[in-house]
Amino acid sequence: MERLNLEGWLPIRVWQPTAEWQVDWCWFGDAPLHQPFFREAVEERLRLPFNQAFRRQTPLSALVDWQAGRPGLAPSAFIFHASRCGSTLISQMLARLDNHIVVSEPPPLDALLRSDLPASARRAAIAGLLSAYGQQRRGVEQRLVIKLDAWNIGELALLRELYPQTPWLFVYREPLEIAVSHLRRPGMHMVPGMIGASVLDDGLPFEGQENYIARRLGRLLETGLAQCREWAGLAVNYSELPDAMAGHLADFFALEGGQRQQVFAAAGQHAKQPSQVFVGDGADKQREASALLREQVEQWAREPYAALERLRQA
Template identity: 65%
Template structure:
């Protein structure tokens, strides 16, 4: 086990009847890219990883014993609604490990495994991600894929005490973003079977996107009600880090100040300045898309807004001015 210290799982797959894990050496390199896959791509370019690779049975992951930071928060989201911004802000803190949409986690949650084997593998996976590779890490934040809201109960069985939030946005703005450039869960057949599959969809692209978006929002609301999740609207960002969102992540005043160093940057393309696009998306939406979003997604969106108003006291969004009122996922 010590031989895998500073190595992180980057892929899990089934080979015949057995599961395997692919590992990559990260050393003390920070995971500060918008997505875990981006950090993996960078790490694979290191000379060491060009020469050496590790592959093990799943049992090695399931028996992981290296001391690690326990998960401190899970971020679920409706896609294209600010979750990457939250991850990039938290990644500025040396005390925080941020793992954004790691493919091995999605695979373990959605594939067919024995329940006991899945629990052991999930505990081992997050323990591996929670290694104190730099020495000062105190928190581990995991951002899941948008469709993983359907697997929330599985992850909660393993980590029942870990707080989580569900981030969402005006569904028409999310839908327009997917019409422009669809995420894989919005392309028929690309994701495979999932909890987003919705009876009654018609053949139009607008209906397919709106129906699956509505399913994400509906599950987000249901799980927030059942399991005490924190509903967060994209419109609260980034100011909420000065209020209830900062408290949710356990941030002190110095850490909150540090987070705001990235709010003017584009979350997915940090070298570019962010340009708000909410109004443009409303103007761009076709009448067909408006009607389908109203049919599938407006109800659960309003339910989330009602729940958010009940749980977040007035003024909880924070005192800082909102320097951006629209941003990508």
């Protein structure tokens, strides 16, 4: 495929059907990414007759060719998180800004970060992928923000190799409230075997859902803490949101004066269900937590959470 034919197309899947990796592309044109998650934007675009009639598939090398030919914006910030803790609220607030491209948990990035590609090929493919996401499809975009999957905190070092100057933050929350959320509706990384090998694995046997969720959450917080210490990440507690987007987070994302007010148009909405009004649920989750869940969270997740709080407040 000629380079010109990829303008306005975004990579929606990378996979390895045989020996050679492949990339699926979807036509977005100048449509912005306003949905809470990238996969939701993809589902919406795939319903268009054009995308149902015309598919684009290339070798993985097309991503490298893209960056070499006409690179898009480089990432201006990375958002890492402990899941169910406000990271989607941050990304949705930024998505309100016309000059921001916000790509939230794109599956192709996770696939490449945790792939078994040779190191040089993996780095080149990731750089090409993010360059494709950084296309200035409407001509006004100036910043590219990437929100990663929760477990990708384990791959931070690889992204630091590629983008050593790009600032990043780690969002977290009172662990009992995160655990209750996953007990209600488990995320992919809280279901045994769902996401494959990751930094969350501890080698211990499954001993019930409460134990498993608490252990995985503890690993998430421990890894986030270690990465913040090693790579100078900004620790952000859910309790600071959304107000911090008018203060130190506005500085972190380099928001201008008018943008600091504009982002709050999304603050009253439920981040994952924009049609609903956001209502804080921390007290409800605290009441809902069982004695067993409290015990497991105290055992596995309380210490790294407390250490993150000390780091944040230092």
